[in-house]
Amino acid sequence: MNTKQCPYCGEEILAAANKCKHCGEWLENAAMATKSSNPKVKKKPVAAIIVGTVAIAAVLSLVLVLAGGKMSDEDLRQAIVGSYSYTETDDSESGDYIETMTGIRVFRENNVYEDIGTSITFFYDDDSGKEVNIKCVYEVYGKYEIQNSYIIFDVRLGDIKITVVESNDRWWTRYFNDHLIPEWKQDLMLDNIEKIVELNDRFLTTEIEYEDETVITTYIRQ
16 A cells, blocks of 8 residues: 655545645645635635724714715815724625624825725634634725726736735645735735725725625724
8 A cells, every 4th residue: 555644744645635634734746636616715806805884973074975966076186085993794694704804994094095904714624623813914005096986006016915824724824825815916906996985084884896796894983
């Protein structure tokens, strides 16, 4: 019977094994083919999934712009300046995938914006039977312009930093670094237009078209 050493723990396993019976690690080549099509952990663009929860008071504060409003782009450029927080949880119906994102987005007077936050992803790995938790921090810096009530972001690859800072699974850490994070960065550069729906002294609400659906995004003004 042909055997080999596990590259992770050094224990002897069958030569044809796809997974080590001692440490539970997937062997790189076999695991990549099995897991690379897993759709549950594909990152959406930050702008497409960060949706804050707003408690609407009985009397709304002064509304600066609504859908179909008449504010000029120059007025919008002045009104949007400020810092906004967001918190969002995205999960599957079965509950085996949950992603929570929290952060701060800042629009500055010189048409520069920054987006700094944390993404915590939890999912159940059907292959290993393991609950996986991965925490990333991200920093995005770029330019923005407002045209016809749309925010147009100009982000370069070098202005995006996404780093895995905590993980309980070495294989998934590598998979995030090698596959999901590069996809996330590409999404941030390509999905770069948001329509302003509402802007007031309490929050900013936008729309973005993502994968044939309209996603409403709300940022809470600080």
